[in-house]
Amino acid sequence: MVTDRRGFLKSTMVGALAATAAAGVTRAHAQGALKASPKGTPVKPGPRDVLLVVDVQNDFIPGGALAVKEGDAIVPLVNQLGAGFEHVILTQDWHTPGHVSFASSHPGKKPFETTTLAYGTQVLWPDHCVQGTPGADLHKDLKIPHAELIIRKGYRKQMDSYSAFFEADGKTTTGLAGYVKDRGFRQVYLVGLATDFCVCWSALDARKVGLGASVIEDACRGIDTNGSLGKAWDQMAKAGVKRIRSADIAV
Secondary structure (H helix, E strand, O other): OOHHHHHHHHHHHOHHHHHHHHHHOOOOOOOOOOOOOOOOOOOOOOOEEEEEEEOOOOOOOOOOOOOOOHHHHHHHHHHHHHHHOOOEEEEEEEEEOOOOEHHHHHOOOOOOEEEEEEEEEOOEEEOOOOOOOOHEOOOOOOOOOOEEEEEEEEEOOOOOOOOOEOOOOOOOOOOHHHHHHHOOOOOEEEEEEHHHHHHHHHHHHHHHHHOOOEEEEEEEOOOOOOHHHHHHHHHHHHOOOOEEEHHOOOO
């Protein structure tokens, strides 16, 4: 499994992201309703499968502080997929004011520059998903009322978190690994924002804790700057993460 995710961040984010951040650049993915899979019979989610909906929050959609282009376009498909799963977990970025990942917390630093912290390279972001603010709220059109858990991450002021399973040091747990083990889940399907960061890191850590992991590509959006999306897919493939589409799921 590829583990040098800090190096990945540094190589893909610096420069190119700074130049394109204001526009919330991403690679657009094909859209569309669920339909018959050309690869065979779609899989019906079972009682040991769980849908993990990653960070579909206001600050990550157009108009938000750290927008992913077309981030809101996935919401209807995520809702449709959610209706087909008995078990759904949602995640939220949930930062304190003055969080260490914010450029505003580092005098002289600008958003999308990097700094070195105790756990490695840290990209410095605009203030986003601050606890109790509208930007941290889930998108208003996200409708999965039977979701069983909301896991919040990044709430430790001195540590960032992309993954739903571990904080940025790769050791401090969010509690999700224990939860899915206790519930007897075996397979995680991931959707949300952004493919090449929080979705990717969550998928890699799902594999790390012994779960099967599949990323539903058309129910995600990525930043895709300086090759970050392709590199993320390569990392996930090497870790055994499956790359599928919504048509592969029977709902």
